[in-house]
Amino acid sequence: MLRQVLLAASRSDRVRTLVETSPMTRDMVRRFIPGETMDQALDVAGDLTREGLLVTLDVLGEFACDAGQARAMVDHYVELLERLASTGLAQQAEVSLKLTAIGQAFDEDVALENARRVCTAARSAGTTVTLDMEDYEHVDSTLRILMELRRDFPDTGGVVQAYLRRAEEHCAELAYEGSRVRLCKGAYGAPDDVAFTDKAEVDKSYVRCMKVLMGGKGYPMLATHDPRLVDIAGALAVLFDRDPSSFEYQMLYGIRPQEQRRLASQGAQVRVYVAYGDQWYGYFMRRLAERPANLRFFLRSLMSRS
Numbered sequence: 642m643l644r645q646v647l648l649a650a651s652r653s654d655r656v657r658t659l660v661e662t663s664p665m666t667r668d669m670v671r672r673f674i675p676g677e678t679m680d681q682a683l684d685v686a687g688d689l690t691r692e693g694l695l696v697t698l699d700v701l702g703e704f705a706c707d708a709g710q711a712r713a714m715v716d717h718y719v720e721l722l723e724r725l726a727s728t729g730l731a732q733q734a735e736v737s738l739k740l741t742a743i744g745q746a747f748d749e750d751v752a753l754e755n756a757r758r759v760c761t762a763a764r765s766a767g768t769t770v771t772l773d774m775e776d777y778e779h780v781d782s783t784l785r786i787l788m789e790l791r792r793d794f795p796d797t798g799g800v801v802q803a804y805l806r807r808a809e810e811h812c813a814e815l816a817y818e819g820s821r822v823r824l825c826k827g828a829y830g831a832p833d834d835v836a837f838t839d840k841a842e843v844d845k846s847y848v849r850c851m852k853v854l855m856g857g858k859g860y861p862m863l864a865t866h867d868p869r870l871v872d873i874a875g876a877l878a879v880l881f882d883r884d885p886s887s888f889e890y891q892m893l894y895g896i897r898p899q900e901q902r903r904l905a906s907q908g909a910q911v912r913v914y915v916a917y918g919d920q921w922y923g924y925f926m927r928r929l930a931e932r933p934a935n936l937r938f939f940l941r942s943l944m945s946r947s
């Protein structure tokens with residue numbers, strides 16, 4: 642219930658203004674978003690890679706409403722990819738891309754062409770792109786764009802959200818040789834006929850999806866902080882005789898950082914998702930929605946300083 646309220650608030654302009662203009666929000670935001678500028682993000686990426694972690698960089702922003710906004714986002718990604726190459730980070734750092742930020746919300750073809758530009762820049766830099774999966778209304782379109790892009794850029798990563806009732810089916814379709822697939826629980830709201838809404842059902846779906854991906858021929862990217870699921874992932878790697886180089890764990894910047902380092906110290910590949918930029922509102926609200934304790938902490942900090 643609280644999750645639904647927060648996810649609804651993530652789409653409300655009034656709440657947005659309230660949260661964005663509160664000076665107290667900053668400390669909490671900084672936990673999940675290390676900076677607003679490309680320089681800050683590259684510094685953090687450099688620090689993480691020196692610790693043996695991999696990185697995926699996400700430029701915050703979603704739902705571009707016209708071609709100009711979408712183009713500005715693509716230009717930003719192209720510059721970021723050039724910087725990844727020139728700073729020597731491209732081998733350990735890739736980018737994550739939200740298609741609604743580059744045109745999907747108003748024209749699928751525009752999004753596809755823009756995504757091609759980002760993939761071309763990534764290839765020149767020597768790295769890859771993963772297409773984030775957003776709200777359920779964009780899932781089919783995102784999968785279409787993914788398959789189209791993979792004709793020319795087969796290393797483009799896709800995402801499956803385990804909360805979708807069709808998640809296992811998506812995994813089976815994507816578990817082929819060379820296919821990079823991130824599996825996450827799903828961070829958006831979705832109706833009951835489309836998605837499991839009960840947490841235990843989502844977790845069970847995640848396990849079923851992991852079995853398909855880990856038993857398949859692709860490259861699974863297991864994006865979760867859930868200790869039980871991380872343990873099951875380790876057990877499946879043994880069961881399917883997977884080399885540590887044939888899959889990776891992924892976690893968000895600011896969440897379970899010790900666990901990220903523990904897994905890496907045991908020889909696992911661990912990629913940290915680093916989001917940066919000034920359009921942090923939607924991303925931040927989804928992080929609050931994932932964990933009631935975050936909201937309590939946030940509200941306490943608001944009250945204690947007011």
Ligand SMILES: Cc1cc2nc3c(=O)[nH]c(=O)nc-3n(C[C@H](O)[C@H](O)[C@H](O)COP(=O)(O)OP(=O)(O)OC[C@H]3O[C@@H](n4cnc5c(N)ncnc54)[C@H](O)[C@@H]3O)c2cc1C
Pocket residue numbers: 772773774775800802823825826827828829864865866867868891892893896897913914927928929931932935
């Ligand atoms: C690398 C990465 C990429 C992602 N990409 C997408 C995407 O493309 N599309 C999409 O819909 N979702 C994406 N997500 C978000 C994902 O769907 C979940 O909403 C999120 O990861 C929380 O689920 P969980 O698996 O960690 O399990 P949960 O059951 O939510 O959490 C398990 C434990 O992790 C810790 N934890 C989890 N979330 C938080 C938090 N916000 N703050 C503090 N502690 C927390 C807590 O200890 C919690 O008990 C991504 C997540 C990751 C890690």
